[in-house]
Amino acid sequence: MRLSLTAERRIDAPPEAVFALALDSERFPALFTGYGPIPALKRITPLAPPAVGALRSLENSDGSKLMERITELEPPRLHAYTLSGLRPPLAWLAREGHARWEFEADRSEGVDATRVAWRYEFELTSPLAWPLAAPLLRGCMRAAMARCLERMAQALEGAWRGERR
Template sequence: MTKSCVMSEARAIPVEPATAFHRTLVTPLPGLFRRRYGPIAPVTAVTGQVGEWGTVGQTRTVTQAGGGSMHEKLTLVDPPRVFGYTLSGITGPLAPLVDHIEGTWSFSPVGTGTEVVWRWEVYPKSSVAGVLMPVFARLWRGFARQSLEVLSDELVRT
C-alpha cells in the first residue's frame, strides 16, 4: 500500500469561528477556487448537489477547467470546529496520481478572529505517484494559500 501524503495551509481571518465555519461550508466552490495555480485548474462547476451543502452523506460532482472532475462526499460536520469530505472518482490530470483525498477545514479561535486550516490527506494511485507527492504538495500549498486569501476576502467583505 502506498503511503498517504498530508498537506495543509492555514490563515488567520478576522471573523468569529461560527461565521467562518458556516460561510466556508456553503461558499460556492467556483468562486472560492476560481484561480489556476500552475497545473492545478480552477473549479468551473458543481453538479448533483441537493439542497444547501452541510449534511453528512451529501454528494456532488466538482468539475475543473480542462475537463477534470471528482466526486465529493461530505463525511463530517461538527460546527463550528470542523467539516470533512472525501474526493474520489478523480478524472483529468490528477487521475494518474491520486486515488482519493480526505480533506478537512478546521476553525479555531485565534486573537480577534479564526485560524482556518485546510488539510488534505492525499492517497497516491501507485508507488510511482507517491514519489511525486512532494512536488504536488508544494503546488497544492500555493493553490491553498491563494484560495485562503480569496476566502478571507469573502468572509471579511460582509
C-alpha cells in the same frame, strides 16, 4: 501510501462566517482559482443538504468533474470530505483525497477571528508515484489551498469590518 498537505490562515471573521463560506456552493467556487496544473473550481452542485454522507458534484475549469462525500460535519468547527473522481494525469498519481477543515475561534488580537486549518491527505496509487506526486501536490495543490484561504479572508474581512461599524 499517503501524502499530506496543510494550509493555514487566520481570518478576521467569526468561525460561523468562515465555516459558512467554506460550504457555500454559490460563493466558494470563485475563491478556489487553482494553481499551475491544478484547475480552478467552476461550479459546486450539492446533491443533498450538507450532512454526513451527502454528495456534492464539482466541475473544474478544465472540464473535469469530481465528487465530494461529506465524512464529518460539526458546524462551525469541522468539515471533512473525501474527494473522488480524479482524472489523468492526477489519477495516475492519486486515487482520492481526504480533506479536513478545522475552524477555531481566535480572539488573541481583540477581534472575533478564526484560525483555519485545511488539510488534505492524498492516497497515492503506488509508492512509485511519490517522486511525481510530492512536488506536484506539495507545490501546486498547497499553493492553490493557500490562495483560496487568502481569497476567503479578503471576501470576509471587508464584509465583517463593515458589519462591526
